[in-house]
Amino acid sequence: MINQQTQQKLKRLWMSRALLAGSIILSLSFLTSRLHAVQDYRLPDPKWVHQISEAVEDWENPTTSKEAQEKALEQVFKLAQQHKLSLKGTLTSSLSTLLIEDLKQELNQVESQEKHLVDVRKQHRKELQRQKQSYKSNVEKALEQVQKLIVARRQEAHVLQTQKQEIKRGLRKKLTYDFYPGIEQGLRLDLIEALEHTKAGEQVFLEKLVQRFQQSLAQEALDTKTVTDILEEASEWAETWSKEAELSKAQSQLSKLRLAMAIKPPTEQNDKRFKEEETLRKKILKLKKMQPAWLRELASALEIDLAQPRALEQQLKQKLEDALDQVKQLEKELKQETVQEQALIASQAQIATLKAKVKKVQKLEEIPNPEQVLVRLLVDKRTPQYVITLRRSIGYELAHKYGQKLKSKEEIKLSLVYTQKSYQEIVLLACSVVIFLTLVILLVRQQKQTSIYLTNQFICFLPEEYIAELGALRERLIQEKRAHWLIRLILLKCIAETLWAFYIQITIENTWLPNKANARRIDK
Amino acid sequence: MPKKNDEAKKNDELVRISSLDEDILTVLLGRKLYGLEILDDLNPGRPIPISFGSLYPALNRLEKKGLISWVWGDEQEGSGGARRKYYKVTGLGASVLSEVQQYRALLAQRAATQGQIAWGGS
Numbered sequence: 001m002i003n004q005q006t007q008q009k010l011k012r013l014w015m016s017r018a019l020l021a022g023s024i025i026l027s028l029s030f031l032t033s034r035l036h037a038v039q040d041y042r043l044p045d046p047k048w049v050h051q052i053s054e055a056v057e058d059w060e061n062p063t064t065s066k067e068a069q070e071k072a073l074e075q076v077f078k079l080a081q082q083h084k085l086s087l088k089g090t091l092t093s094s095l096s097t098l099l100i101e102d103l104k105q106e107l108n109q110v111e112s113q114e115k116h117l118v119d120v121r122k123q124h125r126k127e128l129q130r131q132k133q134s135y136k137s138n139v140e141k142a143l144e145q146v147q148k149l150i151v152a153r154r155q156e157a158h159v160l161q162t163q164k165q166e167i168k169r170g171l172r173k174k175l176t177y178d179f180y181p182g183i184e185q186g187l188r189l190d191l192i193e194a195l196e197h198t199k200a201g202e203q204v205f206l207e208k209l210v211q212r213f214q215q216s217l218a219q220e221a222l223d224t225k226t227v228t229d230i231l232e233e234a235s236e237w238a239e240t241w242s243k244e245a246e247l248s249k250a251q252s253q254l255s256k257l258r259l260a261m262a263i264k265p266p267t268e269q270n271d272k273r274f275k276e277e278e279t280l281r282k283k284i285l286k287l288k289k290m291q292p293a294w295l296r297e298l299a300s301a302l303e304i305d306l307a308q309p310r311a312l313e314q315q316l317k318q319k320l321e322d323a324l325d326q327v328k329q330l331e332k333e334l335k336q337e338t339v340q341e342q343a344l345i346a347s348q349a350q351i352a353t354l355k356a357k358v359k360k361v362q363k364l365e366e367i368p369n370p371e372q373v374l375v376r377l378l379v380d381k382r383t384p385q386y387v388i389t390l391r392r393s394i395g396y397e398l399a400h401k402y403g404q405k406l407k408s409k410e411e412i413k414l415s416l417v418y419t420q421k422s423y424q425e426i427v428l429l430a431c432s433v434v435i436f437l438t439l440v441i442l443l444v445r446q447q448k449q450t451s452i453y454l455t456n457q458f459i460c461f462l463p464e465e466y467i468a469e470l471g472a473l474r475e476r477l478i479q480e481k482r483a484h485w486l487i488r489l490i491l492l493k494c495i496a497e498t499l500w501a502f503y504i505q506i507t508i509e510n511t512w513l514p515n516k517a518n519a520r521r522i523d524k
Numbered sequence: 525m526p527k528k529n530d531e532a533k534k535n536d537e538l539v540r541i542s543s544l545d546e547d548i549l550t551v552l553l554g555r556k557l558y559g560l561e562i563l564d565d566l567n568p569g570r571p572i573p574i575s576f577g578s579l580y581p582a583l584n585r586l587e588k589k590g591l592i593s594w595v596w597g598d599e600q601e602g603s604g605g606a607r608r609k610y611y612k613v614t615g616l617g618a619s620v621l622s623e624v625q626q627y628r629a630l631l632a633q634r635a636a637t638q639g640q641i642a643w644g645g646s
Contacts, residue, residue: 006605247568327529469559469576470608476560497577505581513588 010460012445025437034429051079107354114347117340125339131333137325142319183421458495466498539589539620544582546572549621552592556607559583583611591617619627 047460058064058072230238477487541549551565553556559579567573586592597608613621 144620214643464606465609466561466576466580468600468608471600472558472608494576496579497575501577501580505577506584509581509585510588513585514590515588 008457009491010457013457014460015292016446017443020439024436024443027432027439031429031432031436033431034425037425038429051075055079103357105350110347110350110354114344114351117344117347121340121344124340128333128337130332131326131330135323135330138319138323138326142323144314145319306400358510362371394413458499462495462502466502470494470498528621538614539591541561541586541589541591541620541624542582543589544578545586546621548579548582548586548616548625550609552613553621554613556595556612558597558610562611586617587611590614591620616644 038490055072059069059076064072082151247518322414458470473492477490482490526558547566548562551562556563559576562583563576563579565572583592590612591614594609594611597610599605599607618635
């Protein structure tokens with residue numbers, strides 16, 4: 001059995017080990033943090049900084065010659081390349097102000113353009129609104145008129161219907177009362193002489209005319225058009241027949257008279273004949289003028305009826321044409337407006353891009369990278385060297401800010417404060433290194449002091465029988481003359497396995513296994 | 525009377541053992557061995573050798589089930605005075621093992637006879 005002294009000793013050993021390990025971890029973390037801080041305060045190489053600042057001064061000095069300036073610039077580039085300084089930074093930082101100004105100017109221009117466009121757009125919209133309203137009112141008026149026209153058309157249709165019926169009635173009346181007697185009377189009165197020779201033709205014409213009217217009456221589908229057609233036809237018939245008959249008769253009489261006149265010298269008979277000729281001519285004129293009165297009346301009535309809707313139609317047509325013109329004009333206006341809107345959108349996009357550019361440049365200006373700051377400070381030439389050394393500790397922005405504005409006293413103060421701080425950091429780093437080293441030495445010494453073998457040191461964590469078994473295994477391995485490192489490796493593996501089995505596997509299994517109190521009776 | 529009945533019930537309960545438990549019981553039958561010796565007896569010819577990590581839980585299991593018991597050995601100098609535990613099979617352990625072995629023998633016999641019938645042997 002392992003005695004209590006060794007057990008206590010082992011416990012103390014493990015405790016001190018744990019303490020040492022903890023303190024080592026703490027000191028190591030402190031050391032790394034201090035190391036980082038010291039690195040922050042690390043001074044840049046003064047030689048090259050000095051060189052680069054001198055070169056920049058030469059480059060910016062107006063009194064120096066062009067060749068010297070070029071040389072200085074070359075040196076700046078060379079040094080920047082050597083120390084991995086981005087000279088793009090200089091360009092951006094020095095150009096950024098100019099760029100911002102340019103961009104701002106451009107932005108102002110575009111903004112004024114946009115304002116102008118917005119004003120024009122507003123005006124156009126107003127104009128369009130007004131035109132739309134007028135167009136609307138016109139269309140409404142036209143619609144009203146169309147409606148009126150429709151009503152009028154309906155009324156006209158009704159009137160025409162009644163007129164048609166009246167005409168039909170009148171026609172019947174005329175046929176019954178006026179036509180036959182009228183024709184008979186007219187023909188008898190005016191064409192007695194003419195019809196003497198052409199009685200057969202008259203009879204034929206009359207028969208035909210009467211037949212035609214009778215047919216149309218019999219059909220009873222006599223509308224205005226057919227009535228007018230028939231009437232026109234009838235008048236033509238009447239005209240042609242009467243006129244042709246009269247004319248042929250008169251012409252034959254004239255030719256006879258002329259023949260007589262030509263053969264014989266003018267006598268009393270000739271005078272008579274001349275007079276007859278005159279009377280015949282008058283008759284022809286009369287016949288030409290002659291037309292049935294009721295036909296003329298009917299045609300005039302129909303013309304009047306048709307004239308009214310035609311006038312309305314023409315009016316409407318005119319209005320519709322006006323409306324179409326207005327629509328075309330509106331379309332033109334709309335096209336113009338879309339063009340303007342596109343221009344507006346384009347200008348807005350331009351503004352957005354310009355704003356983004358300005359922001360980008362401003363950001364560049366606000367948060368420069370270390371290289372930018374450094375080179376910027378160098379370019380500014382008034383910047384003292386130590387401000388560059390402070391850039392890491394007081395932040396880039398501050399360094400950038402103070403690099404240009406600080407006066408000499410403040411600069412000195414700041415430099416003193418930060419050099420003091422950097423010294424403090426270095427001292428702390430040194431202390432932490434010393435502590436870390438002492439702790440490590442202590443740990444090593446403690447390891448050397450302990451004579452108990454590794455397996456036995458685990459007596460605090462593992463049961464006694466496990467340690468005994470591990471000890472037996474170690475002895476066996478030694479007897480087998482295995483390599484020292486292999487023995488250690490095998491033992492470490494076994495320790496890990498037993499730790500796992502004892503603390504985890506057995507603890508879990510014990511939850512469902514019976515206690516020792518429930519041992520089987522058979523043993524007793 | 526009720527106490528007696530409970531105990532009888534407990535004795536009648538089936539004790540389940542794994543193949544590793546059976547192997548350990550077989551090794552310990554009629555002998556007293558400590559852990560490393562058990563491993564020495566078990567591992568030769570075993571397809572997957574057993575380590576301390578699986579031996580100790582198995583021994584704990586058998587002990588909790590009452591199938592094995594142990595006694596302390598002498599202090600060992602090499603291990604700083606730590607003692608070994610010598611394990612032995614209990615009566616229950618022996619009976620459980622014999623039951624299992626009988627079953628295995630029966631199983632083997634049954635397989636042999638069925639095999640003979642299948643292959644047309646006499």
